[in-house]
Amino acid sequence: EPEVTQTPSHQVTQMGQEVILRCVPISNHLYFYWYRQILGQKVEFLVSFYNNEISEKSEIFDDQFSVERPDGSNFTLKIRSTKLEDSAMYFCASTLAGARTDTQYFGPGTRLTVL
Amino acid sequence: AQSVTQLGSHVSVSEGALVLLRCNYSSSVPPYLFWYVQYPNQGLQLLLKYTSAATLVKGINGFEAEFKKSETSFHLTKPSAHMSDAAEYFCAVTTTGNQFYFGTGTSLTVIP
Numbered sequence: 001e002p003e004v005t006q007t008p009s010h011q012v013t014q015m016g017q018e019v020i021l022r023c024v025p026i027s028n029h030l031y032f033y034w035y036r037q038i039l040g041q042k043v044e045f046l047v048s049f050y051n052n053e054i055s056e057k058s059e060i061f062d063d064q065f066s067v068e069r070p071d072g073s074n075f076t077l078k079i080r081s082t083k084l085e086d087s088a089m090y091f092c093a094s095t096l097a098g099a100r101t102d103t104q105y106f107g108p109g110t111r112l113t114v115l
Numbered sequence: 116a117q118s119v120t121q122l123g124s125h126v127s128v129s130e131g132a133l134v135l136l137r138c139n140y141s142s143s144v145p146p147y148l149f150w151y152v153q154y155p156n157q158g159l160q161l162l163l164k165y166t167s168a169a170t171l172v173k174g175i176n177g178f179e180a181e182f183k184k185s186e187t188s189f190h191l192t193k194p195s196a197h198m199s200d201a202a203e204y205f206c207a208v209t210t211t212g213n214q215f216y217f218g219t220g221t222s223l224t225v226i227p
Contacts, residue, residue: 004158006158020215033215035215035217037172041219042205042217042218042219042220043159043205043207043217043220044217045214045215045216045217048213048214054211055213056211056214058214059214090179091158091159093159095212098212098213099212100145101164101166101212102212103149103164104149104161104215105161106151106158107158108156108157109156109157109158
């Protein structure tokens with residue numbers, strides 16, 4: 001069964017450093033998403049992406065964050081200057097057509113630790 | 116705006132007992148509702164979804180949920196708990212399909 005993959009599984013970085021989290025969505029999916037889950041808290045929406053543009057973003061997704069689809073398979077989340085509070089699990093998801101009946105398929109997540 | 120509230124951050128049941136995980140939603144337009152399960156160190160896996168067809172939705176692993184508009188609820192049930200059901204369960208709502216709003220999760224413990 002096709003699945004969303006994410007790399008790395010765990011990233012440790014120093015505060016102020018840039019990090020790039022990578023995702024490979026399911027190959028025929030057109031809509032891509034990033035969520036984060038701070039330890040012990042709810043899963044929070046960050047951004048959705050379609051046709052090489054951001055469709056929606058939450059208030060969490062400020063100027064420190066950016067997303068990109070650099071090629072036909074990868075979907076990346078960049079955090080320019082990490083803060084301690086960016087420590088969280090980051091999940092990538094994809095859907096076939098972005099319709100509200102579509103299932104969002106989630107990757108296994110990248111655990112980001114900012115020291 | 117949409118939101119979901121999951122009552123009970125921790126639920127413990129005995130193996131073989133009924134599982135009931137509660138979810139109430141708030142939405143100004145007809146919602147689409149989902150239950151996801153998260154096993155340790157894994158991503159979110161879809162259990163079931165309500166998309167305005169049948170109000171009683173059956174999912175994987177013997178779980179089901181009933182959409183009750185009058186109660187704004189979408190509680191998850193399973194008649195008989197299994198040890199392998201121990202996990203974190205998240206209820207989520209969307210109206211556009213573009214942005215999902217998740218609850219805070221319920222951790223299910225199954226006691227042998």
